[in-house]
Amino acid sequence: MSKNKFFITFLVLPAFVLLAAVVFYPFLYNVALAFGNMNLNKIRDWHFIGLRQFVKIFTEPSQPDFYAVFLKTIIWTVVNVTFHVTLGVFLALLLNQQIKGKSIYRTLLVLPWAIPQCIVALTWRGMFNYEYGSFNLILTKYLGLPAVEWLRSPTEAFLACILTNVWLGFPFMMVVALGALQSIPHELYEAAEIDGATWGHQLRTITLPLIRPVMIPAITLGAVWTFNNLNIVWLVSNAGEPSDNTHILVSFVYKAAFNFYSFSYAAALSLVIFLILLVFSLIFMKQSRATEAAY
C-alpha cells in the first residue's frame, strides 16, 4: 500500500467505524428484529419467526389502524411539503428583489427554523388551548367566530400539527430557493425583458426550470424529513391525542416500541417505512430528472 493510500485509510477509518456503530449495526439489528418476536415478555430470549410481524402489520387490526395512519402520513407529508415549497419559493422570490431592510426580513423569516423544534411544538400546543390559547382568543374576540376544539377533535388536532409544521418548515425551502435564485445569471432576465417577456413568463421559462436541480433534492429531503417527523406530532398532539387519532407512521412506531414494548413489530414497521421512502425517493428523483443539468 502506498503512503498516500495508507493516510487516506487512516482518515476514513474513524468515520467508517462511527458509521458502522451508529448506522450500519443498528440498521442490521433492526432488520433482524423485524423477523423476530421481541416484546415485553421476550425481551432477552426472542427468536426468529419469519415474516409474521409483516403479516400482522398488513392484515391484523391495530389501534390505531395501520392503513388509516398510512393515509394520514401521506396527507401530512403532501400538505406540509406543498406549503413548505410554495411559501418558501414565494418568499425567496420576494427576498430576491431589491427591497429595503432585506437582511432583517431574511433573519426574521429564518427564525422558525432556528428555534428548537420541541420548544416550538410545546409553545404552539399552548396556543391551541381551547379556552386560553391565542388562536381561539383571536377567533372569538377579534373575528367573532366560534372557538375551535383544536386539541380535542381528531381532525382539528391533526390540522394543529400541520399548521405548526408548516410554520417550522418553510424557512428551509426559502433558504434553498434563495440560494438557487441568486445563482441564476441576471443576463437571462435582461434578454427576456428585451424580448418582451412578462414576469409570469420569466418565472415559468427561466426561474422555475433553473431552480429545479436545487429544489428537487431539497423537496426529496423535505418529504423524507416530514414523513419521519416525530417531534411535532408527538409534542403538539401529546403522543397522538385525542385517542391516538393524530399518529403518523413514525409516531405509531415510536409508541409501539417504547410504550407497548412491541420491539419486533415496531422494527418491522420501521422497515416498511424505510422501503416506502426508498421507493419514493428513487421514483421522484427519476421522474423529476433531478440529476440532469439545467443549462
Add this chain to the structure above:
Amino acid sequence: MLRTVSVSFLCLFFILVQGCSTRSSQANRVVIWHQMRPDEGNILQRQITRYMREHPGVEVVQLYKETEQLRSSYVVAALAGQGPDLIHGPSDPVGIYEATQSIKPLEDIFPQSYLSEFDSSSLLWYKGHLYQIADKIGNHLALVYNKKYVQKPPQTDVELIKLSKSIQEKYGYVAGRPNVYGLTWNYIEPFFFIPFYTGFGGWVFAEDGVTPALDNQSMVNALNFIRSLRDKEKIVPNEADYEIADALFKDGKAAMLINGDWSWAGYKQKGIDIGIAPLPKITSTGLWCAPMTSPKGFSLNINVRSEKLPLIVDVLKYLLSEECQLETVKELQTAPTRKSLYKNPFILSNENLQNSLLQIKLGRSMPVVPELRAVWDAMRPGYQAVMGRARTPEQAAKDMQALALRKIKEMNE
C-alpha cells in the same frame, strides 16, 4: 509528517472511544435516574451534595426523565447492559422491570434488621423478591384547595358541585367563562380518572388481579359523572391537561384541584395557602373516591457489578435515612416510609400531612403487574374520547376492555 498525523489522529480517536465507554462505569460514580418534579429534584440534589461533601472522591449524579421516558429509556438501557445504577420512581413499572429482567432483587443485599425499620407498604415484594425500597408512600391524588376560596373542603360529590357553583357565582363570569373554576384536573391521563372509577365501585382488574375489568356499569357511571361536571354542572374547564390544570390553580383561576403529593410543595412556594383533603364521597354509591396509592422509591439496575455494590448501598442508605426523609417530609409534605417518623411531632401536628395520610388509607394500592401497562394504554384513548365527546361512555367502556385484552394478548404472545 504523514505518519505523525496518522498516529496522533488514531490516538485521539481511541481516547474519545475509551472516554465514552468508561464514563458510566467509573467505580466511584453513582448515577440515579428519576422522574421527580423540580421541587423534589432540588431536595434530592441537596442531599446528594451533602453526601458527596461527606465522601470526597465519590460522585453521585441525578438525572431527570419524564415518567414515560424514564420507564422506556431505562428498559432499553438495561437491556443493552447500561443505564443508571439506581432508578427512582413509582412502583407500577416494577412489574415491567421484572419481566424485562432490568432490576436486581434487594433482599440479599439489605439485612432483615435494616428492612424492618421501614413500613411494610414501602417494601415492594413482587414474585417473591424485594425489588424496590421506597422513600415515600402515597404518590397519590387528593383534593387540593385554595383556602382563599374554600374554607371547608367538600365531603361528598353533591357538596363539591354546590361549593364550586357558589364560588363561580361569587367571582363572576367573562364571556360565559367563570373567572374562577370550581374544580380542575388532568383529563388526559387515566390515572386521574381512577378516583372517580373507584367512587362508582369499579376497579381496573377483576378478582384474579390480571384480567382487566373496564367494561361495566361503574365505568359508564363514572364517565357520565365527570362529563356531567363539565357539560351540565359547568364547574370544570372545557379542556385541561396536567399543565393547564396546574397553571389554572397556580394563577388562582381554579379553587380546587385534583393533584398528587408531588405537586403540593410547588403551590406553597407559589404563595398559595393550600389545604389537602380526601377526595369526596360519591353520594349514590356511598363510596369514597379512592385514588391509587403506591410506594415511590429506589430499584437497583441488574447490570450493577458486585464490586460497586457497597458504594451504591451506602448512597442508598443515606438517601433513605431518617434525616433525609424528614427533610423531604418537611418541604414536600409527602408521607415517609421509616416507621420511627410516624411519631415525629412535625408529622403529627401537620393538618395537611394528616389528611394526606387519611387519603392514603382511603386509597387502593396500585397493582404492580405488567398488565397494568396495557390497562393504562387501553383506558387513555377512551377517556380522552369521552371528554372530547367523540364516544359515548358505553362505547368507550367496551373499547377500553377490548383494547386492554388485545394488548395483554400481544404482550404475552
